[in-house]
Amino acid sequence: DGGITQSPKYLFRKEGQNVTLSCEQNLNHDAMYWYRQDPGQGLRLIYYSQIVNDFQKGDIAEGYSVSREKKESFPLTVTSAQKNPTAFYLCASSEMDTQYFGPGTRLTVL
Amino acid sequence: AQSVTQLGSHVSVSEGALVLLRCNYSSSVPPYLFWYVQYPNQGLQLLLKYTTGATLVKGINGFEAEFKKSETSFHLTKPSAHMSDAAEYFCAVRRWGTNAGKSTFGDGTTLTVKP
Numbered sequence: 001d002g003g004i005t006q007s008p009k010y011l012f013r014k015e016g017q018n019v020t021l022s023c024e025q026n027l028n029h030d031a032m033y034w035y036r037q038d039p040g041q042g043l044r045l046i047y048y049s050q051i052v053n054d055f056q057k058g059d060i061a062e063g064y065s066v067s068r069e070k071k072e073s074f075p076l077t078v079t080s081a082q083k084n085p086t087a088f089y090l091c092a093s094s095e096m097d098t099q100y101f102g103p104g105t106r107l108t109v110l
Numbered sequence: 111a112q113s114v115t116q117l118g119s120h121v122s123v124s125e126g127a128l129v130l131l132r133c134n135y136s137s138s139v140p141p142y143l144f145w146y147v148q149y150p151n152q153g154l155q156l157l158l159k160y161t162t163g164a165t166l167v168k169g170i171n172g173f174e175a176e177f178k179k180s181e182t183s184f185h186l187t188k189p190s191a192h193m194s195d196a197a198e199y200f201c202a203v204r205r206w207g208t209n210a211g212k213s214t215f216g217d218g219t220t221l222t223v224k225p
Contacts, residue, residue, distance in 0.1 A: 004153075033211055040119065042200060042215030043154075050209065058211065090153055097142055097161050099213070101153035 003027065004102035006091050011107045013078070013085070021076045021105045023091030032074040033092040033099065036060060043090065049074055078107065085109050112137040114203050116216035124224050129173075129188040131219050133201035136182060143184040144202040144213070145175055154200060160184065161206075171195070196223045 004025045013019045025032065031050045035043040045058030049068040063082025068074055078085045086109045091102040117132040135141060142161050146154040158169025165177040175186045184201060201216040 006153075009151075031209065031211070040217060042114075042202075042217045045211060045213075048211035050211075056211075088151075092153075094209070094211075097159060098156060099154075101146075101155070103153045104151065106151065 004091060004093060004100060006089075006102040006105050009103065009105060011105055013107065013109050015109055016080045018077055018079050019107065021078065021089055021091075021107070023074045023076065023102060024072055025074075025091075025093045025100075025102075026072060027093055027095065027100060028071070029093035029095050029100075030071070031094045032068070033094070034058075034064070034066065034074070034076045035090045035092065037088040037090060037104075046076065046089075112141070112203050112205055112214050114201050114214050114216040116199075116201050116219050118219055119217065120220045120222065122222040122224060123191045125193055126190050129186070129191045129195065129221065131186040131199050131201075131221065133175075133184045133186065133216060134182055135184060135201070135203040137203055137205055140206040142204045142206060143175075143177060144204075145169065145173070145184075145186050146200045146202065147171075148198045148200065148218075150197075157186070157199075191221075191223045193223050193225065196221055 007022045033048040034046040047066045049055035065077045089105045092099045113136045115134045144159045145157040158167045160177045168174045202213045204213040
């Protein structure tokens with residue numbers, strides 16, 4: 001089955017630690033995205049990549065970093081510089097007009 | 111600039127009743143419009159989209175939406191609610207010709223369906 005996988009589903013982190021969230025797609029899409037979702041709010045774009053080895057900052061990139069070494073993979077690192085990292089993180093890829101979303105990773109900072 | 115306003119953060123209906131979730135947008139150029147559904151602790155699933163052509167768009171699970179340019183609206187409807195429709199719904203807008211990363215999402219509407 002084609003789709004987007006995110007792992008882990010739940011992640012706990014101590015303050016001051018970096019953590020990397022995985023996103024893999026087998027849809028052969030060029031474009032991939034990372035969003036952050038907080039309760040009562042819509043999705044906010046962190047980073048996006050339209051092609052391998054290239055990515056752009058979204059609206060809230062501070063404290064996050066990404067890489068795009070393979071078409072299938074777009075990992076997101078939440079660094080210790082992110083002041084309020086507890087949130088639900090969604091990865092997506094797109095073809096033409098439509099975005100397809102992964103199941104999400106819920107990150108909690110203890 | 112573009113923006114989306116979803117009127118009503120919570121909507122409650124009885125099973126079998128009409129579902130109406132409201133979405134108004136602003137966009138300086140013709141928009142693409144989307145409705146997504148999200149179940150707890152899951153990703154977003156596309157319900158339907160308007161790009162060009164027919165202004166009444168039919169989607170999955172019996173939902174439909176009508177693009178009304180004069181009212182800058184794209185309200186989501188379903189004639190008869192089912193318990194399985196309980197979820198959070200997001201409206202999104204994107205300017206014609208821009209890539210998906212330029213989408214703006216509304217704050218979401220939580221739909222509750224009462225038995």
